[in-house]
Amino acid sequence: MSAQPLAESLVQSVDWLAVAPPTIAAVVGLVVLVADLFLPEARKAVLGWVSVAGLAVAALMLLPLLDGDRSTFCVSGAPRACSYTADHFTLVIQFLVLGGALLAALLSVTNLEDDQRRVPAGEFWFLLLSSAAGAALLPASRDLATLIVALEVASLPAFALVGIRHGDKRSSEAALKFFLSSVTATAVSLMGVSFVYASTGTLYLTQVAGRLTHVDGQLHTLAQVGVVLTLIGFAFKTAAVPFHFWVPDTYVGAPLPVAAYLSVVGKAVGFSGLILVTVVAFPSYADVWGPALAALAALTMTVGNVGALRQRATRAYSAVRLLAWSSVGQAGYLLVPIAAAGYAKDPQKAIGSTVAYALMYAAVNLGAFAVAALVGRSRALNRISDYRGLYATNPLTALLLAFFLLCLAGLPPGIIGLFAKVTVFSSAVDAGLGWLAVVMAVNVVIALFYYLQWAALLFRAPEGEPARHRVPGPLTAALALTGVLGVALSGAPQLVLRFAATGLF
Numbered sequence: 255m256s257a258q259p260l261a262e263s264l265v266q267s268v269d270w271l272a273v274a275p276p277t278i279a280a281v282v283g284l285v286v287l288v289a290d291l292f293l294p295e296a297r298k299a300v301l302g303w304v305s306v307a308g309l310a311v312a313a314l315m316l317l318p319l320l321d322g323d324r325s326t327f328c329v330s331g332a333p334r335a336c337s338y339t340a341d342h343f344t345l346v347i348q349f350l351v352l353g354g355a356l357l358a359a360l361l362s363v364t365n366l367e368d369d370q371r372r373v374p375a376g377e378f379w380f381l382l383l384s385s386a387a388g389a390a391l392l393p394a395s396r397d398l399a400t401l402i403v404a405l406e407v408a409s410l411p412a413f414a415l416v417g418i419r420h421g422d423k424r425s426s427e428a429a430l431k432f433f434l435s436s437v438t439a440t441a442v443s444l445m446g447v448s449f450v451y452a453s454t455g456t457l458y459l460t461q462v463a464g465r466l467t468h469v470d471g472q473l474h475t476l477a478q479v480g481v482v483l484t485l486i487g488f489a490f491k492t493a494a495v496p497f498h499f500w501v502p503d504t505y506v507g508a509p510l511p512v513a514a515y516l517s518v519v520g521k522a523v524g525f526s527g528l529i530l531v532t533v534v535a536f537p538s539y540a541d542v543w544g545p546a547l548a549a550l551a552a553l554t555m556t557v558g559n560v561g562a563l564r565q566r567a568t569r570a571y572s573a574v575r576l577l578a579w580s581s582v583g584q585a586g587y588l589l590v591p592i593a594a595a596g597y598a599k600d601p602q603k604a605i606g607s608t609v610a611y612a613l614m615y616a617a618v619n620l621g622a623f624a625v626a627a628l629v630g631r632s633r634a635l636n637r638i639s640d641y642r643g644l645y646a647t648n649p650l651t652a653l654l655l656a657f658f659l660l661c662l663a664g665l666p667p668g669i670i671g672l673f674a675k676v677t678v679f680s681s682a683v684d685a686g687l688g689w690l691a692v693v694m695a696v697n698v699v700i701a702l703f704y705y706l707q708w709a710a711l712l713f714r715a716p717e718g719e720p721a722r723h724r725v726p727g728p729l730t731a732a733l734a735l736t737g738v739l740g741v742a743l744s745g746a747p748q749l750v751l752r753f754a755a756t757g758l759f
Contacts, residue, residue, distance in 0.1 A: 269326035272340040274315040275348050276390035279355075282308030283383030290376025298375040302363040305379040309359055309386065313352040316345050325396075335458040337397045346609055347393035347526045350616050354518040355386035357620045357735060361511035361627050363728040372420045373509065381411035381418070382515070389519050393526040397457040398447045398484075398535070401527060402440070405491065408523045409436050412516060416508040428507025435490060435500040443487025449480025450535075459535040467538045481539050484531055485546065491524035494589060495554040498582045502561070505578035506571045510630055513574060514623035517581045518616045525588055525612060532592060533601050544596020551593050552693045555586025559700040567638040567711070573626055574636055576704065577619070580662065583701060584615055590678050590694060594685035607681040610750045614674040614743065618661040621736030625655040628729055638708055643716025651725070652712040654737045661740055663705035664698060670740060673747035 270277075285308075286301050293300065325336035359382060366375055388407025395401040413436065417429025451457055453473040454465040469477045490497040505513040532543050561579035565572045591608040595601035626636060628651060633640040645652035661668030664675040675698060682691040725733070743750055 269324050269340075271315075271318060272324040272326050273338060273394075275312045275352060276387045276394075278308060278312040278315060279352070279383050279390060280387035282312075283380050283387065286383065287376060287380040290380070293376075299363075299367065301375050301379050302359070302366060305383055306356065306359045306363065308383065309352055309356040312386075312390070313349065313356060316349055316352075319345055335397075335456075335461055337400045337458075338391075338394045339396045340394055343526075343529075343605075343609070344394040346613070347522055348390045350522050350613055351386065351389040351393075351519050354522065354616050354620060355382065355389070355515065357624070357732050358382070358511050358515035358519070360728045360732040360735075361514060361624055362509070364631075364726045365509055365511050365627065367726070372422065373418055374420075378415070378418055381415050385409075385411040385415065385515075386519065389523045392523050393530070395530070396459050396534075398450065398459070398462070398531075399457050401459075401530065402443060402447060405443075405523065405527055406440060408519075409440075409491075412512075412520065415512045415515070416504055418512075419509060422507070424503075424507040425509075426507075428504045431500045432504045435497070439487045439490030439497070441487075442483050442490070446480045446483030446485070446487060449476050450484060451480075453477035453480060459530060462535045463537055466536065478539075478542075481536050481542065485528075485536075485543055488524060488528040488531060489550060492521065492528060492589070493524070493554075493582055493585050494550045495557040495582065495586075498554070498557065498585075501582055502575050502578040505581075506574050510574070510623060510627045510636075513578070514620055514627070517577065517619055517623065521581070521585060521588070522612060522616070525592070525608065529592060529605055529608065533595055533605060537601070540596035544593055547589055547593035547596065548687055548690050551586050551589035552690055553586070554589060555583050555694065555697045558583025558586055559697045559704075563700060563704050565638065565704070570635040570637060572636075572638045573629070573641065573708075576638065576708070577622060577626065580701070580704075581619065583697065584619075584662070586697070587675070587678050587694065588612060588615070590687075590690060591681040593690070594681040594687060597685035597687065598681070604681045604685065607677045611674040611678050613750055614661070614670045617736055617739045617743065618658045618668070618671065621733065621740060622655060622658040622662070624729060624732045624736060625651055625658070628725060628733075638711065641708065642711050642714050644712045646716050648725070651733065654733060656709045656712055657737070657740060659705045659709045661744070663702050665702070665706075667744060668740070669744035670747045670750065673750070 286305055290301060319340050323341040325339045327337035329335050366373055385408050388404050392404035392408060395404050413429055413433045416432050417425050419425040450462060453469050453476045454462050456462055456465060466477060493501050558579050562576050562583060565576045588608055588611055591604040595604040598604045629640055630636045657668060661671035664671040679691055679694060
């Protein structure tokens with residue numbers, strides 16, 4: 255008689271609407287892979303537009319989910335445990351991920367046309383869609399096993415994307431560094447998760463949070479080690495210092511749209527996973543991860559900004575390297591509110607600051623990479639000095655890049671950047687982390703120098719014959735989308751925080 259209730263408790267319902275966004279991305283990826291086998295070489299370009307359409311449809315499927323929280327893959331019982339939850343936090347991060355992947359796909363359409371001999375189109379689009387599907391799954395994951403699987407589904411195709419250019423030694427070296435660092439992070443995370451499971455007997459995040467406070471004395475040390483190792487593994491994924499060493503070489507070696515994808519979607523994956531394990535699964539260890547993340551935030555923003563400051567304008571690929579080091583510095587700012595959540599009475603407000611900053615960063619950083627992709631079409635070495643006099647030949651493009659750089663620096667007219675930095679700064683002050691706020695203020699000043707130096711270069715007189723940059727349609731669309739989004743958000747920056755912070759969990 256007892257077998258029937260037990261069997262019923264193991265039956266998991268599936269809410270197909272809730273899982274639609276990552277599912278659509280995955281299905282379109284499989285369609286593209288199969289279609290690649292039958293399409294002649296001359297018609298492979300259609301795969302790119304199918305991929306762009308698939309990502310757009312996946313993003314649109316977030317709209318029916320706005321009416322309330324939905325959970326699926328649940329085991330009945332008290333308390334109810336689910337592996338997939340489409341709450342407000344999930345939808346915001348999925349919007350960031352799918353929107354970022356869509357913009358990266360638009361950049362990739364042009365890039366593949368220019369580099370079609372060395373980059374196989376079918377494999378490229380399949381890998382991009384697969385990675386986007388994993389990245390969209392991760393913020394919805396509410397058990398540690400699904401979290402790790404989603405993390406690897408997002409990461410493994412990214413290794414191949416970085417090294418996909420045939421015969422390019424820089425690309426292969428970048429992929430190897432990225433692979434080795436990511437595999438190390440995964441191994442550390444898996445060991446941590448196994449220790450947490452051994453000490454709590456569950457993988458569901460909400461149940462882990464409840465049981466960690468009542469762990470048997472003999473297993474207390476095991477639980478502590480498990481928490482620390484899990485956090486270290488996710489610190490690798492966020493490119494926090496000292497786990498950042500792979501970033502500059504990986505961004506330079508990867509195709510530029512892939513670097514743009516990693517800078518935004520890769521960060522979203524790491525930070526959403528970090529938020530879930532800290533705030534949802536390990537709140538009882540806030541006295542451990544709060545100070546640790548605060549120290550990591552200070553170290554990361556300092557090393558990232560100093561690294562960007564040291565870039566020489568005439569060095570090969572210095573523009574991409576500056577954006578890479580800048581992304582490390584921005585990761586430090588993103589860590590500040592998560593660290594503050596360990597001290598704050600209202601962790602949700604602090605996490606909302608991280609999500610709001612991530613949305614701002616995604617829009618303007620993708621825009622900066624779009625301009626870099628445009629300049630890189632005629633200036634293969636993509637040096638900062640190659641941008642001198644851009645206003646003389648492409649005034650609108652130069653104005654957009656200047657606007658994106660001012661947003662990243664946090665200066666008007668990039669109001670959204672200023673608003674995001676003030677929000678992050680406030681979260682540190684409200685949590686009593688005055689020293690961290692001071693470190694952040696110093697780093698903002700350091701960052702002003704190299705962002706403004708690059709922006710000023712755009713309007714100087716060009717040296718020699720100025721290069722004309724023809725803007726293809728997909729690249730125009732990416733620039734237009736990021737530009738409109740940046741300007742619109744600068745006009746109403748409070749909408750970002752309201753959208754990001756309302757009812758996160």
